Amino acid sequence: MSEVMVEVTRGPLVECIHRGHAAVVDSNGELRYYLGDPEAVTYLRSAAKPLQAIPVIETGAADRFGLDDRELALLCASHNSEQEHLDIVASILTKIGLGEEALMCGGHAPTDRSSAEALIREKRKPTVIFSNCSGKHSGMLAICQHLGFSPENYISPEHPVQQLIVRTMGQVCGLPAGEIKIGIDGCGVPVFGMPVRNMALGFARLADPRGLPPALAPAAVRLAGAMQKNPYLVAGRKRFCTDLMQAFPGRFVAKNGAEGIYCAGILPQDEGSGLGIAVKIEDGSLKAAYSAMAEILLQTGTLAPDEIKSLDAWRVPPVKNTRGQAVGEFRPAFRLKPA
Numbered sequence: 001m002s003e004v005m006v007e008v009t010r011g012p013l014v015e016c017i018h019r020g021h022a023a024v025v026d027s028n029g030e031l032r033y034y035l036g037d038p039e040a041v042t043y044l045r046s047a048a049k050p051l052q053a054i055p056v057i058e059t060g061a062a063d064r065f066g067l068d069d070r071e072l073a074l075l076c077a078s079h080n081s082e083q084e085h086l087d088i089v090a091s092i093l094t095k096i097g098l099g100e101e102a103l104m105c106g107g108h109a110p111t112d113r114s115s116a117e118a119l120i121r122e123k124r125k126p127t128v129i130f131s132n133c134s135g136k137h138s139g140m141l142a143i144c145q146h147l148g149f150s151p152e153n154y155i156s157p158e159h160p161v162q163q164l165i166v167r168t169m170g171q172v173c174g175l176p177a178g179e180i181k182i183g184i185d186g187c188g189v190p191v192f193g194m195p196v197r198n199m200a201l202g203f204a205r206l207a208d209p210r211g212l213p214p215a216l217a218p219a220a221v222r223l224a225g226a227m228q229k230n231p232y233l234v235a236g237r238k239r240f241c242t243d244l245m246q247a248f249p250g251r252f253v254a255k256n257g258a259e260g261i262y263c264a265g266i267l268p269q270d271e272g273s274g275l276g277i278a279v280k281i282e283d284g285s286l287k288a289a290y291s292a293m294a295e296i297l298l299q300t301g302t303l304a305p306d307e308i309k310s311l312d313a314w315r316v317p318p319v320k321n322t323r324g325q326a327v328g329e330f331r332p333a334f335r336l337k338p339a
Contacts, residue, residue, distance in 0.1 A: 001036065001037065002019040002020050002021055002036040002037070002040070002282045003019060003020070003021075003035050003036045003334060004017050004018070004019050004333050004334060005018055005019060005020045005022070005035065005036075005279075005281065005288065005291075005292045005332065005333065005334050006018040006020075006281070006285075006288040006291045006292055006330055006331065006332055006333060007330075007331050007333040008319060008328065008329075008330050008331075009319070009328040009329055009331065010319060010327055010328035011327065011328065015328065017333070018260075018281050018282070018283055018285050018288035018292075019036070019281075019282045019283070020035070020036055020260065020279060020280050020281040020282050020288070020289075020292065021034075021035060021036035021037050021038065021040045021042075021196045021279075021280045021282075022034060022035040022036065022038070022196065022277070022278065022279045022280070022292065022296060022336070023038035023195075023196045023197040023199070023200040023277070023278050024200060024275060024276070024277050024296065024300060024336070025197055025200040025201045025204050025275070025276050025277075025278075026204055026273040026274065026275055026276075027201075027204040027205050027207070027208035027209075027210060027211045027268075027273050027274045027275070027276070028211060028273060029174055029201055029211070030339070031197060031339040032275065032300075032338070032339055033296075033299075033300060033336040033337060033338055033339060034197075034336070034337055034339060035334055035336055035337060037196075038195065038196050038197040038200075039195045039196070039197060040195065040196050040280065041181065041193055041194060041195050042193060042194075042196065042259075042261070042280050043181075043183055043185075043191050043192065043193045043257075043259070043261070044191065044192045044193075044194065044199050044202075044257055044261060044263075045185065045191060045257030045258040045259060045261050046078045046132075046133070046136075046185070046255065046256065046257040046258060046261075047199065047203075047255045047256060047257035047261050047262065047263040047278075048169065048191070048192055048257070049075070049076045049077065049078065049133075049135075049136050049255060050076040050206055050223055050224075050227065050253065050255055051168070051169055051172050051173070051202050051206065052136060052139070052140075052165050052168075052169070053072070053075040053076050053136070053139050053223055054168050054172065054216055054219045054220060054223065055143055055161075055164050055165055055168050055219075056072075056075060056139040056142055056143055056219075057072070057218070057219035057222055057223065058168070058215055058216055058218075058219045059143055059146055059147060059164075060146060061096075061139075061142040061143050061145070061146035061147075062142070062222075064146050065092075065095040065096050065142055065145075065146070066095060067092065067095065067142070069222075069225065069226040069229055069230060070088055070226075070230050070233055071088055071091060071092050071095075072222060072223055072226035073226040073227050073229070073230035073233040073234055074088045074089060074092065074135035074138075074233050075092075075135050075136060075138065075139040075223075076135070076136075076223060076226070076227055076234055076255065077132070077135045077136075077233055077234045077235065078132040078133065078234075078235060078241075078255075078256065079111075079132050079134075079135060079233065079234075079235065079236055080110060080111045080112035080115065080132070080235065080236030080237060080239065081109075081110030081111060081112060081115055081116075081126070081130045081131075081132065082110065082112050082115050082236050082237065083115070084232075084233070085135075085233065085236065086129055086130065086134075088135070088233065089129050089134045089135055089138055090129065092135070092138040092139075092142065093138055093141075095142075096138070096141060096142045096145045097145060098141055098145065098151065100127060100128060100129050101128075102141055102151055103128040103129065103131070103134055103137050103138070103141070104128075104137065104153075104154065104155045104188055105128055105131040105133045105134055105136075105137045105187040105188060105189075106128060106131055106187060106188065107125075107126040107127045107128045107129070107130045107131055108126055108130060108131060108132070109126050109130070110126065110130060111132060111236070112236055112237055112238075131187060133185075133186075133187035133189075136187070136189070137155075137187065137189070140154055140155075140161050140162075140165075140189070141154060143161050143164065144161050147160075147161075149161050155187075155188045155189045155190075157182055157184075157190045162189065162190050165190075166180060166182070166190065166192070168216065169192050169202070171212070171213055171216060172201075172202045172205055172206070172212065172216065172220075173192075173194060173198040173199065173201055173202040174198055174201050174202075175194055175198050179194075180192050180193065180194055181193030181194070186258060196278045196279075196280050197278070199261075199263055199276075199278035200263065200276035200277055200278035201276055202263070202276065203253065203255075203263045203264060203265035203276035203277065203278065204265060204266075204273075204274050204275055204276030205220065205265075205274075205276070206220050206223070206224055206253055206265045206276070207224060207252075207253055207265030207266055207267045207268070207274035207275070207276065208265070208267065208268045208273060208274025208275075209221055209224075223253075224253045224265070224267075227245065227253050228245055228249065228250055228252070228253065231243075231244075231245035231246045232246070234254075234255065235256075240254075240256065240262075240290045240293075240314050241254050241255060241256055243311070243313075243314065244264070244294075244311065244314075247310045247311065248303070248307070250267065251266065251267055252264055252265065252266060252267070253265040253267075254293075256286060256289070256290075258284075258286075259284040260279075260280055260281030260282065260283065260284040260285050260286060260288065260289045261278075261279070261280055261281075261289065262278075262279045262286070262289040262290065262292070262293045263276070263277065263278045263279070264276070264277045264293060264297075265277075266302055275300070275302070277293065277296055277297075277300075279292045279293050279296070287317065287330060288330065290314045290315075290317075291314065291315050291316065291317065291330045291331070291332055292332060292334070294308065294311045294312075294314050294315035294332075295315055295332035295334070296336065297311075298315075299335070299336045300336065315332065316329050316330060316331050316332075317329065317330050
Protein backbone atom coordinates (compact mmCIF):
# COMPACT_ATOMS: atom_id res chain seq x y z
CA MET A 1 0.00 0.00 0.00
CA SER A 2 0.95 3.61 -0.41
CA GLU A 3 1.94 5.59 2.66
CA VAL A 4 1.43 9.18 3.75
CA MET A 5 4.28 11.27 2.35
CA VAL A 6 3.16 14.89 2.67
CA GLU A 7 0.69 16.69 4.92
CA VAL A 8 -0.95 20.01 4.10
CA THR A 9 -1.80 22.15 7.10
CA ARG A 10 -4.11 25.09 7.60
CA GLY A 11 -3.72 26.72 10.96
CA PRO A 12 -3.55 24.03 13.67
CA LEU A 13 -5.07 21.24 11.55
CA VAL A 14 -3.80 18.83 8.93
CA GLU A 15 -6.32 19.55 6.18
CA CYS A 16 -5.04 17.18 3.51
CA ILE A 17 -2.64 14.28 3.05
CA HIS A 18 -0.79 13.03 -0.03
CA ARG A 19 0.06 9.33 -0.14
CA GLY A 20 2.60 7.70 -2.38
CA HIS A 21 5.52 5.40 -3.06
CA ALA A 22 9.27 5.98 -3.22
CA ALA A 23 12.38 3.97 -4.00
CA VAL A 24 16.08 4.74 -3.62
CA VAL A 25 18.26 2.39 -5.71
CA ASP A 26 21.97 2.27 -6.42
CA SER A 27 23.39 1.84 -9.90
CA ASN A 28 23.93 -1.89 -9.24
CA GLY A 29 20.16 -2.28 -8.84
CA GLU A 30 20.16 -2.69 -5.06
CA LEU A 31 17.23 -1.13 -3.22
CA ARG A 32 18.61 1.09 -0.44
CA TYR A 33 15.47 2.75 0.96
CA TYR A 34 11.78 2.71 0.19
CA LEU A 35 8.36 3.95 1.24
CA GLY A 36 5.03 2.41 0.31
CA ASP A 37 5.48 -0.22 -2.37
CA PRO A 38 8.65 0.11 -4.48
CA GLU A 39 7.19 -2.46 -6.88
CA ALA A 40 4.08 -0.35 -7.55
CA VAL A 41 3.63 -0.02 -11.32
CA THR A 42 2.83 3.39 -12.76
CA TYR A 43 3.79 5.57 -15.71
CA LEU A 44 7.12 7.37 -15.82
CA ARG A 45 5.55 10.22 -17.79
CA SER A 46 7.92 13.07 -18.68
CA ALA A 47 10.56 11.90 -16.21
CA ALA A 48 11.42 9.46 -19.03
CA LYS A 49 12.70 12.25 -21.29
CA PRO A 50 16.42 12.04 -20.43
CA LEU A 51 16.29 8.26 -20.99
CA GLN A 52 14.30 8.64 -24.22
CA ALA A 53 17.03 10.96 -25.50
CA ILE A 54 19.80 8.35 -25.14
CA PRO A 55 19.25 6.94 -28.68
CA VAL A 56 19.73 10.41 -30.17
CA ILE A 57 23.37 10.14 -29.13
CA GLU A 58 23.79 6.36 -29.27
CA THR A 59 22.67 6.14 -32.92
CA GLY A 60 25.03 8.93 -33.98
CA ALA A 61 22.24 11.41 -34.79
CA ALA A 62 23.53 14.02 -32.33
CA ASP A 63 27.00 13.99 -33.84
CA ARG A 64 25.77 13.94 -37.44
CA PHE A 65 23.63 17.03 -36.91
CA GLY A 66 26.07 18.78 -34.58
CA LEU A 67 23.76 19.04 -31.56
CA ASP A 68 25.49 20.93 -28.75
CA ASP A 69 25.02 20.62 -24.99
CA ARG A 70 22.26 23.23 -24.90
CA GLU A 71 20.32 21.35 -27.56
CA LEU A 72 20.91 18.01 -25.81
CA ALA A 73 19.56 19.49 -22.57
CA LEU A 74 16.44 20.66 -24.44
CA LEU A 75 15.82 17.09 -25.63
CA CYS A 76 15.38 16.17 -21.94
CA ALA A 77 13.14 19.11 -21.06
CA SER A 78 9.61 19.81 -20.02
CA HIS A 79 10.33 23.44 -20.75
CA ASN A 80 8.41 26.57 -19.84
CA SER A 81 8.17 27.73 -23.49
CA GLU A 82 10.25 30.78 -22.65
CA GLN A 83 11.82 32.37 -25.73
CA GLU A 84 15.22 30.75 -25.21
CA HIS A 85 13.59 27.33 -25.10
CA LEU A 86 11.72 27.99 -28.33
CA ASP A 87 14.84 29.28 -30.07
CA ILE A 88 16.79 26.13 -29.23
CA VAL A 89 14.02 23.80 -30.45
CA ALA A 90 13.95 25.82 -33.69
CA SER A 91 17.72 25.39 -33.95
CA ILE A 92 17.43 21.60 -33.61
CA LEU A 93 14.77 21.46 -36.32
CA THR A 94 16.89 23.59 -38.65
CA LYS A 95 19.90 21.32 -38.14
CA ILE A 96 17.91 18.18 -38.97
CA GLY A 97 16.28 19.78 -41.99
CA LEU A 98 12.66 19.84 -40.84
CA GLY A 99 10.16 22.56 -40.05
CA GLU A 100 7.94 23.07 -37.05
CA GLU A 101 5.08 21.43 -38.93
CA ALA A 102 6.84 18.05 -38.57
CA LEU A 103 6.22 18.09 -34.81
CA MET A 104 3.21 16.05 -33.72
CA CYS A 105 3.16 17.09 -30.05
CA GLY A 106 0.31 19.59 -30.19
CA GLY A 107 0.62 23.12 -28.85
CA HIS A 108 -0.38 24.64 -25.53
CA ALA A 109 0.08 27.91 -23.66
CA PRO A 110 3.49 28.44 -22.05
CA THR A 111 3.91 27.19 -18.49
CA ASP A 112 5.78 30.40 -17.72
CA ARG A 113 3.21 33.00 -16.80
CA SER A 114 5.01 36.00 -18.28
CA SER A 115 5.52 34.16 -21.57
CA ALA A 116 1.83 33.21 -21.68
CA GLU A 117 0.79 36.81 -20.97
CA ALA A 118 3.08 38.06 -23.74
CA LEU A 119 1.32 35.77 -26.24
CA ILE A 120 -2.06 37.15 -25.19
CA ARG A 121 -0.86 40.76 -25.52
CA GLU A 122 0.47 40.00 -28.98
CA LYS A 123 -2.79 38.22 -29.90
CA ARG A 124 -0.86 35.11 -30.91
CA LYS A 125 -1.84 31.50 -30.39
CA PRO A 126 0.73 28.94 -29.25
CA THR A 127 1.91 26.62 -32.02
CA VAL A 128 3.33 23.13 -31.63
CA ILE A 129 6.82 24.42 -30.81
CA PHE A 130 5.35 25.85 -27.59
CA SER A 131 4.63 22.34 -26.31
CA ASN A 132 6.78 21.57 -23.29
CA CYS A 133 7.62 18.31 -25.12
CA SER A 134 8.81 19.90 -28.37
CA GLY A 135 12.45 19.19 -27.54
CA LYS A 136 11.77 15.49 -26.99
CA HIS A 137 9.84 15.28 -30.27
CA SER A 138 12.66 17.05 -32.10
CA GLY A 139 15.04 14.39 -30.82
CA MET A 140 12.80 11.63 -32.15
CA LEU A 141 12.72 13.33 -35.54
CA ALA A 142 16.53 13.63 -35.47
CA ILE A 143 16.75 9.84 -35.11
CA CYS A 144 14.33 9.40 -38.00
CA GLN A 145 16.34 11.70 -40.24
CA HIS A 146 19.61 9.97 -39.34
CA LEU A 147 18.44 6.36 -39.68
CA GLY A 148 16.22 6.93 -42.70
CA PHE A 149 12.94 6.31 -40.88
CA SER A 150 9.90 8.10 -42.25
CA PRO A 151 8.93 11.03 -40.00
CA GLU A 152 5.31 10.31 -40.82
CA ASN A 153 3.41 9.25 -37.68
CA TYR A 154 6.64 8.91 -35.72
CA ILE A 155 4.56 9.02 -32.53
CA SER A 156 2.96 5.62 -33.17
CA PRO A 157 4.08 2.82 -30.81
CA GLU A 158 4.68 0.68 -33.92
CA HIS A 159 7.02 3.23 -35.55
CA PRO A 160 10.66 2.05 -35.61
CA VAL A 161 11.84 5.08 -33.64
CA GLN A 162 9.45 4.23 -30.81
CA GLN A 163 10.44 0.58 -30.94
CA LEU A 164 14.08 1.65 -30.60
CA ILE A 165 13.26 3.89 -27.64
CA VAL A 166 11.30 1.25 -25.72
CA ARG A 167 14.17 -1.22 -26.14
CA THR A 168 16.53 1.41 -24.75
CA MET A 169 14.19 2.09 -21.84
CA GLY A 170 14.25 -1.60 -20.98
CA GLN A 171 18.04 -1.75 -21.03
CA VAL A 172 18.43 1.36 -18.88
CA CYS A 173 15.71 0.54 -16.36
CA GLY A 174 16.50 -3.17 -16.05
CA LEU A 175 13.33 -4.60 -17.58
CA PRO A 176 12.65 -6.70 -20.68
CA ALA A 177 11.01 -4.32 -23.15
CA GLY A 178 8.01 -6.66 -23.32
CA GLU A 179 7.31 -6.11 -19.63
CA ILE A 180 7.02 -2.33 -19.99
CA LYS A 181 3.37 -1.24 -20.08
CA ILE A 182 2.70 1.14 -22.96
CA GLY A 183 0.18 3.95 -22.80
CA ILE A 184 -0.06 7.24 -24.70
CA ASP A 185 1.36 10.35 -23.08
CA GLY A 186 -0.17 13.82 -23.13
CA CYS A 187 1.94 14.78 -26.16
CA GLY A 188 0.92 11.70 -28.17
CA VAL A 189 4.01 9.47 -27.91
CA PRO A 190 4.25 6.18 -25.99
CA VAL A 191 4.60 6.42 -22.22
CA PHE A 192 6.20 3.70 -20.11
CA GLY A 193 4.64 1.88 -17.17
CA MET A 194 7.02 0.14 -14.78
CA PRO A 195 7.72 -0.36 -11.07
CA VAL A 196 8.86 2.72 -9.15
CA ARG A 197 12.02 0.77 -8.29
CA ASN A 198 12.95 0.47 -11.98
CA MET A 199 12.36 4.18 -12.51
CA ALA A 200 14.89 4.84 -9.76
CA LEU A 201 17.34 2.39 -11.36
CA GLY A 202 17.08 4.24 -14.67
CA PHE A 203 18.12 7.50 -12.99
CA ALA A 204 20.85 5.79 -10.95
CA ARG A 205 22.34 4.61 -14.25
CA LEU A 206 21.91 8.02 -15.85
CA ALA A 207 23.97 9.45 -12.99
CA ASP A 208 26.40 6.52 -12.81
CA PRO A 209 26.36 4.59 -16.12
CA ARG A 210 28.79 1.85 -15.12
CA GLY A 211 25.91 -0.64 -15.14
CA LEU A 212 24.81 0.24 -18.67
CA PRO A 213 25.76 -1.62 -21.85
CA PRO A 214 28.94 -0.08 -23.34
CA ALA A 215 26.98 1.28 -26.31
CA LEU A 216 24.69 3.33 -24.05
CA ALA A 217 27.03 4.52 -21.29
CA PRO A 218 28.72 7.37 -23.24
CA ALA A 219 25.31 8.74 -24.24
CA ALA A 220 24.19 8.77 -20.60
CA VAL A 221 27.35 10.64 -19.62
CA ARG A 222 26.80 13.29 -22.30
CA LEU A 223 23.13 13.81 -21.47
CA ALA A 224 23.74 14.01 -17.72
CA GLY A 225 26.50 16.54 -18.35
CA ALA A 226 24.30 18.61 -20.66
CA MET A 227 21.50 18.72 -18.07
CA GLN A 228 23.87 19.75 -15.29
CA LYS A 229 25.46 22.50 -17.38
CA ASN A 230 22.09 23.85 -18.55
CA PRO A 231 19.51 23.37 -15.78
CA TYR A 232 17.48 26.36 -16.95
CA LEU A 233 16.90 24.63 -20.29
CA VAL A 234 15.57 21.47 -18.61
CA ALA A 235 12.67 23.43 -17.10
CA GLY A 236 12.92 27.22 -16.67
CA ARG A 237 12.07 30.00 -14.27
CA LYS A 238 10.52 29.04 -10.92
CA ARG A 239 10.89 25.29 -11.55
CA PHE A 240 12.16 22.70 -9.08
CA CYS A 241 14.31 20.83 -11.63
CA THR A 242 16.16 24.01 -12.51
CA ASP A 243 16.49 25.21 -8.90
CA LEU A 244 17.82 21.85 -7.66
CA MET A 245 20.48 21.46 -10.35
CA GLN A 246 21.50 25.14 -10.18
CA ALA A 247 21.84 25.06 -6.39
CA PHE A 248 24.12 22.01 -6.43
CA PRO A 249 26.13 22.02 -9.66
CA GLY A 250 27.41 18.68 -10.84
CA ARG A 251 25.62 16.63 -8.18
CA PHE A 252 22.19 15.82 -9.64
CA VAL A 253 20.22 15.02 -12.76
CA ALA A 254 16.55 15.57 -12.04
CA LYS A 255 13.28 15.47 -13.94
CA ASN A 256 9.60 15.75 -13.08
CA GLY A 257 6.74 13.90 -14.72
CA ALA A 258 3.00 14.52 -14.76
CA GLU A 259 0.67 13.02 -12.15
CA GLY A 260 3.03 13.24 -9.20
CA ILE A 261 6.21 11.68 -10.62
CA TYR A 262 9.66 12.93 -9.71
CA CYS A 263 12.99 11.23 -10.40
CA ALA A 264 16.54 12.21 -9.58
CA GLY A 265 19.97 10.72 -10.14
CA ILE A 266 22.74 11.41 -7.62
CA LEU A 267 26.22 11.34 -9.11
CA PRO A 268 28.70 9.06 -7.31
CA GLN A 269 30.99 10.64 -4.75
CA ASP A 270 34.57 9.39 -4.46
CA GLU A 271 34.50 5.65 -5.26
CA GLY A 272 30.86 5.11 -4.28
CA SER A 273 27.91 4.17 -6.42
CA GLY A 274 25.45 6.60 -7.91
CA LEU A 275 21.89 6.60 -6.59
CA GLY A 276 18.52 6.97 -8.23
CA ILE A 277 15.37 8.18 -6.51
CA ALA A 278 11.82 7.87 -7.79
CA VAL A 279 8.70 9.31 -6.16
CA LYS A 280 5.08 8.72 -7.12
CA ILE A 281 2.39 10.74 -5.36
CA GLU A 282 -0.77 8.72 -5.62
CA ASP A 283 -3.17 11.62 -6.22
CA GLY A 284 -0.90 13.24 -8.82
CA SER A 285 0.23 16.30 -6.85
CA LEU A 286 3.53 17.58 -8.20
CA LYS A 287 3.83 20.06 -5.35
CA ALA A 288 3.77 17.12 -2.93
CA ALA A 289 6.28 15.24 -5.11
CA TYR A 290 8.75 18.14 -4.90
CA SER A 291 8.35 18.29 -1.13
CA ALA A 292 8.90 14.53 -0.82
CA MET A 293 11.94 14.51 -3.11
CA ALA A 294 13.65 17.32 -1.20
CA GLU A 295 12.99 15.47 2.07
CA ILE A 296 14.44 12.23 0.66
CA LEU A 297 17.62 14.09 -0.27
CA LEU A 298 17.83 15.16 3.37
CA GLN A 299 16.97 11.77 4.90
CA THR A 300 19.46 9.88 2.73
CA GLY A 301 22.23 12.27 3.76
CA THR A 302 22.64 13.43 0.16
CA LEU A 303 22.08 17.00 1.31
CA ALA A 304 23.06 18.27 4.75
CA PRO A 305 20.57 20.22 6.93
CA ASP A 306 22.28 23.50 6.10
CA GLU A 307 22.17 22.68 2.37
CA ILE A 308 18.49 21.71 2.30
CA LYS A 309 17.55 25.21 3.44
CA SER A 310 18.10 26.45 -0.09
CA LEU A 311 15.26 24.14 -1.18
CA ASP A 312 12.83 24.92 1.65
CA ALA A 313 10.57 26.83 -0.73
CA TRP A 314 9.96 23.42 -2.34
CA ARG A 315 10.29 21.13 0.70
CA VAL A 316 7.95 23.10 3.00
CA PRO A 317 6.15 25.57 0.70
CA PRO A 318 3.55 27.81 2.34
CA VAL A 319 -0.17 27.58 1.73
CA LYS A 320 -1.31 31.13 0.95
CA ASN A 321 -4.73 32.72 0.77
CA THR A 322 -5.81 35.21 -1.88
CA ARG A 323 -4.30 38.06 0.20
CA GLY A 324 -0.90 36.41 -0.01
CA GLN A 325 -0.89 35.48 3.67
CA ALA A 326 0.73 32.19 4.70
CA VAL A 327 -2.01 30.20 6.44
CA GLY A 328 -0.42 26.74 6.42
CA GLU A 329 2.23 24.67 4.71
CA PHE A 330 3.08 21.50 2.83
CA ARG A 331 5.35 19.39 5.03
CA PRO A 332 6.97 15.96 4.67
CA ALA A 333 5.43 13.37 6.99
CA PHE A 334 7.45 10.18 6.54
CA ARG A 335 10.59 8.33 7.45
CA LEU A 336 12.31 6.29 4.76
CA LYS A 337 12.66 2.59 5.50
CA PRO A 338 16.02 0.91 4.92
CA ALA A 339 15.75 -2.02 2.55
